[in-house]
Amino acid sequence: MRDLHLPGRSPVLAANGMCATSHPLAAKAAVDILERGGNAMDAAIAGAVLLGICEPQMTGIGGDCFVLFKEAGSDEVRALNGSGRAPAAASADALRDKGHETVPVNGVEAVTVPGAVDAFCRLSADHGRLGLDAVLAPAIHYAEVGVPVAERVAFDFPNDVAVLQGHGVTHYSDGGKPLKSGQLFRAPGQAEVLRRVAKDGRAAFYEGEVAEDMLAALSGMGGVHTAEDFAAAACDYTQPVSGDYRETELWEHPPNGHGATAILMLNILKHFDIAGMDPWGAERVHIEAEAAKLAYDARNRIIADPDHTTRLAHMLAPETAEKLAALIDPKKAMAAAGPLAEAVHKDTIYITVVDKDRMAVSLIYSIFHGFGSGIASEKFGILFQNRGAGFTLTPGHPNEMAGGKRPMHTIIPGMLREGGRVTMPFGVMGGAYQPNGHARFVSNLKDFGLSPQAAIDGPRSFADGGKLKVERGYSEGVRQALADMGHDVDVPDEPIGGAQAILLHEDGVLEGGSDPRKDGCALGY
Structure with a gap:
C-alpha cells in the first residue's frame, strides 16, 4: 500500500469491467459502453476514437493503430x-535524387495511408457486439459540442502547433496560436466523417467524398497518393x-512494430541481478541504459515491414541477448x-479495456509526431499522420521506403501472461x-514486486540520441553517479512517456493503474 500521507494515486478496483487511458472523458465513454452491454472491443474502439478529439495532437482518424486482445474464455x-x-x-530513389538523406518529417512524402479506421471497422465487425453506430456515438457527440483542452494537452500544444500548415492551422489551432487549457476544441468535420462511417463502414472513409477530400489535400502538397491507394x-x-522474464510471458505485436525490442531488452537484463539493485538507484539506470543502447541498435538494423524483416528469430534468440x-x-x-x-517521436495514445466476461484489449493509436504531418484535409479536417518518416532512405535496408510498404512503427501494445493465464x-x-x-514496467512488477500503479508512478530514464534522459524523480546524487560513469545526463522538460494497465486478479477483481504524467485515469464499475 502507498504512503497515504504523500501525494499519489491509489489503484482503482472493480469487479465487472474497467478502462484505463490517458483522458477521463474517453475512460468514461468506454465504461459507459460496457455498462450498456458492449464488450471490451466495443469500449476500446469508442474510447480510442474519442481520444482523437480529446488529444488531437496525439492521434486521430488520419493515423494508425496496433491491437493485442484476448477473447472471453480464452x-x-x-x-x-x-x-x-x-x-x-x-520512392526512396526520388527522395535521394532531391538531396534528402531522410524522409522529410513534415512533408507530404511522410504521409502513409491511414490504417486505423479500417482496423476499427474490422474489429467491430469481427469481435464487437454493439455495432459502429453505438461505438462511434461518443466521439461524434464530443466532436460536435467540443472538448475542453486538458492540462497535459495544453502543455504539448505550444511545441507542436508550429508544424501545422494550410488547413491544419484552420482546424487545429486558434488562428495559428495553440489552444489553452480550458478552451474548447471542436471538430465538426470529423463528426460528419464518423457519422458516415457509422452508417456505411470503411467505404465511407476510403472511398467517395471523404477520400476525395483527403486526396485533394495531399495532391495539393505534391503527394503521389491515389484513390487506389486509399481503396486498397x-x-x-x-x-x-x-x-519470458521471471516466469512471466511478455507478448508484443510483431514487426513492423518494434515490440521485439522490449523482449530483447529483458533478455539482456536477465543476465544481471536487477532485483538486488536499488530500484531508483544509479546502478539500475546504468544497466538499463546500456541494455537499451544494444537492443535499439538491433532494432534499427532489423525491424521493418513484416515482408522484409528476415532476422526476427535472431533478435529474439537467447544467445543473442547473452x-x-x-x-x-x-x-x-x-x-x-x-x-x-528514421525519425522517432513522442506522441501516442493508449487505451486498455477488460469487460465482465474478461475479454481484454490492449490498443495503441497514433499520428506519429505532434499533429503528425501538420497537413489536414480542407472540408473534414482529417489530420494526416507522418508515419512515412519512420522509413529509412539507406539503400538496401529492410526498412527502406518503397511503394506499398509499411514503415517501422514505434507504437506497441503489450500484454502479460502467467501460468498460461492472461x-x-x-x-x-x-x-x-x-x-x-515496457521492459522497465515489467521489471518494476517482477523484480521489485510493485503494484501496477506504483510501477507506473516510478521515475524513468531513457538513453536516447546520445543523452541519458533522467526524470526529476531521481535524486541529484543519482544523476551525478551516472555522469561519473560517463553518461551525458539530461533532465528533460517533459516527462518520459505515460502508461496504463489493468491487472486481472485470480479472484476476479480488476486493478487499474493510470499514469499521472497524463490527464487520464482508470475507471471501473
Whole structure:
C-alpha cells in the first residue's frame, strides 16, 4: 500500500469491467459502453476514437493503430496490424535524387495511408457486439459540442502547433496560436466523417467524398497518393511474439512494430541481478541504459515491414541477448549507438479495456509526431499522420521506403501472461521510449514486486540520441553517479512517456493503474 500521507494515486478496483487511458472523458465513454452491454472491443474502439478529439495532437482518424486482445474464455493472445502503407508511387530513389538523406518529417512524402479506421471497422465487425453506430456515438457527440483542452494537452500544444500548415492551422489551432487549457476544441468535420462511417463502414472513409477530400489535400502538397491507394487499405491479423522474464510471458505485436525490442531488452537484463539493485538507484539506470543502447541498435538494423524483416528469430534468440549482455561494463557507459536514419517521436495514445466476461484489449493509436504531418484535409479536417518518416532512405535496408510498404512503427501494445493465464493488458506511450518503457514496467512488477500503479508512478530514464534522459524523480546524487560513469545526463522538460494497465486478479477483481504524467485515469464499475 502507498504512503497515504504523500501525494499519489491509489489503484482503482472493480469487479465487472474497467478502462484505463490517458483522458477521463474517453475512460468514461468506454465504461459507459460496457455498462450498456458492449464488450471490451466495443469500449476500446469508442474510447480510442474519442481520444482523437480529446488529444488531437496525439492521434486521430488520419493515423494508425496496433491491437493485442484476448477473447472471453480464452487466454490466446491475438494481434491486429492497423498500420497503413506508403502510396504505390512512393520512392526512396526520388527522395535521394532531391538531396534528402531522410524522409522529410513534415512533408507530404511522410504521409502513409491511414490504417486505423479500417482496423476499427474490422474489429467491430469481427469481435464487437454493439455495432459502429453505438461505438462511434461518443466521439461524434464530443466532436460536435467540443472538448475542453486538458492540462497535459495544453502543455504539448505550444511545441507542436508550429508544424501545422494550410488547413491544419484552420482546424487545429486558434488562428495559428495553440489552444489553452480550458478552451474548447471542436471538430465538426470529423463528426460528419464518423457519422458516415457509422452508417456505411470503411467505404465511407476510403472511398467517395471523404477520400476525395483527403486526396485533394495531399495532391495539393505534391503527394503521389491515389484513390487506389486509399481503396486498397487493409488491416491484417498477425501472430504476436513473446518472451519470458521471471516466469512471466511478455507478448508484443510483431514487426513492423518494434515490440521485439522490449523482449530483447529483458533478455539482456536477465543476465544481471536487477532485483538486488536499488530500484531508483544509479546502478539500475546504468544497466538499463546500456541494455537499451544494444537492443535499439538491433532494432534499427532489423525491424521493418513484416515482408522484409528476415532476422526476427535472431533478435529474439537467447544467445543473442547473452552476447550483447557481455558487452556491458557495469561501471562505465558505452558510446551511444549511431543516429537513427528514421525519425522517432513522442506522441501516442493508449487505451486498455477488460469487460465482465474478461475479454481484454490492449490498443495503441497514433499520428506519429505532434499533429503528425501538420497537413489536414480542407472540408473534414482529417489530420494526416507522418508515419512515412519512420522509413529509412539507406539503400538496401529492410526498412527502406518503397511503394506499398509499411514503415517501422514505434507504437506497441503489450500484454502479460502467467501460468498460461492472461493477467495484464498494458501499454507505455512515449514514442521510441516504448520498448524501454515496457521492459522497465515489467521489471518494476517482477523484480521489485510493485503494484501496477506504483510501477507506473516510478521515475524513468531513457538513453536516447546520445543523452541519458533522467526524470526529476531521481535524486541529484543519482544523476551525478551516472555522469561519473560517463553518461551525458539530461533532465528533460517533459516527462518520459505515460502508461496504463489493468491487472486481472485470480479472484476476479480488476486493478487499474493510470499514469499521472497524463490527464487520464482508470475507471471501473
